[in-house]
Ligand SMILES: Nc1ncnc2c1ncn2[C@@H]1O[C@H](COP(=O)(O)OP(=O)(O)O)[C@@H](O)[C@H]1O
Ligand SMILES: O=P(O)(O)OC[C@H]1O[C@](O)(COP(=O)(O)O)[C@@H](O)[C@@H]1O
């Protein structure tokens with residue numbers, strides 16, 4: 188796979204240490220493109236709202252906590268509809284693709300891209316790409332319109348299908364060019380945004396009038412620049428069911444341990460938020476905070492103490508936690524998934540066994556119940572707050588593409604919708 192971090196940052200400096208980390212625009216390489224008035228200005232649902240259009244110079248600060256003498260710092264372009272657009276409605280031929288692991292809200296984002304394009308901008312030609320990146324060249328497309336997507340936000344998963352691997356930049360861009368697609372909406376996590384970045388580079392190299400737009404999907408919430416990823420709230424909420432079950436099991440058995448493993452390859456956000464929300468969890472293990480098992484201050488000592496004091500306990504573990512401990516006791520693991528992500532060993536099973544072995548050794552009764560709800564959590568439809576978030580993300584993505592921006596990810600920064608250059612979003 189190619190290394191995508193070759194995009195030259197588009198930086199605009201202003202007074203007081205102001206920095207705009209800008210996103211590319213079609214006119215960067217197609218300077219003579221004509222503009223058109225935004226059709227929203229004639230739409231009765233929007234034209235009544237004062238200041239509906241975003242000022243071209245509006246930007247959003249990356250950091251809101253600043254020192255009084257410090258520079259104004261990095262800003263991102265504010266998302267939203269512009270007065271002028273670079274596509275006429277009947278000229279637009281859009282496509283949508285979903286890649287990587289499942290995440291609640293994927294269908295809502297798909298639905299709202301289709302709805303925004305058709306209801307706000309009068310676009311009629313929208314295609315779904317079947318089964319992730321490889322669908323561009325290996326599968327048939329799925330025609331989308333507001334009728335087809337009407338009910339999909341009530342379902343989990345993605346109606347377009349998804350996959351890992353299969354990113355072939357040349358074949359993908361050939362397919363985009365051959366089909367006459369000029370707006371590409373790519374929904375996926377860090378790997379997907381890396382893939383989108385190289386697609387954008389190739390499109391720019393070929394000089395095509397094609398906007399490439401990313402919408403960040405990461406249930407692990409591991410894209411630092413955005414406030415949080417869509418589906419995260421739903422995942423935290425759904426995780427409560429597993430934690431509650433673990434608590435019931437733990438309370439009902441002698442020296443019961445309810446042990447729940449949650450998602451998070453390299454970050455423990457779901458585990459940590461689910462723990463904070465539940466209030467029943469005694470111990471939360473995340474990759475950001477190393478721990479050890481044996482001896483004073485070790486996990487096993489803590490568990491023993493807790494069981495002696497309370498007679499039961501609940502442990503929540505992020506899948507990426509304790510991988511270093513496991514590799515010491517097992518042969519090293521170099522396996523990767525089709526996208527190149529390191530395949531983690533099941534730390535939950537390993538840790539359960541280590542805890543069982545310890546209590547057997549000290550001859551203390553203990554009942555451990557292990558729950559891995561990963562796929563049950565990922566597969567649910569998004570909750571109310573994620574639905575709102577997905578809708579705004581999708582609308583922002585569409586406004587940006589219509590305004591000629593490209594090579595960006597639509598994301599929430601400090602509570603505001605922004606356009607973030609690809610190289611910042613993975
Ligand atoms: N460096 C890269 N260059 C091009 N495509 C990539 C790159 N990394 C990942 N991809 C592609 O992005 C898609 C999704 O990546 P993956 O890591 O599985 O999920 P996610 O996007 O959720 O992180 C896959 O089709 C994968 O081949
Ligand atoms: O078993 P799968 O489908 O490969 O997915 C497992 C991975 O998917 C995730 O839930 C999300 O990862 P991505 O955002 O990279 O798709 C990870 O937490 C987990 O390791």
Ligand SMILES: [Mg+2]
Nearest residue numbers: 287376377378
């Ligand atoms: Mg990822």
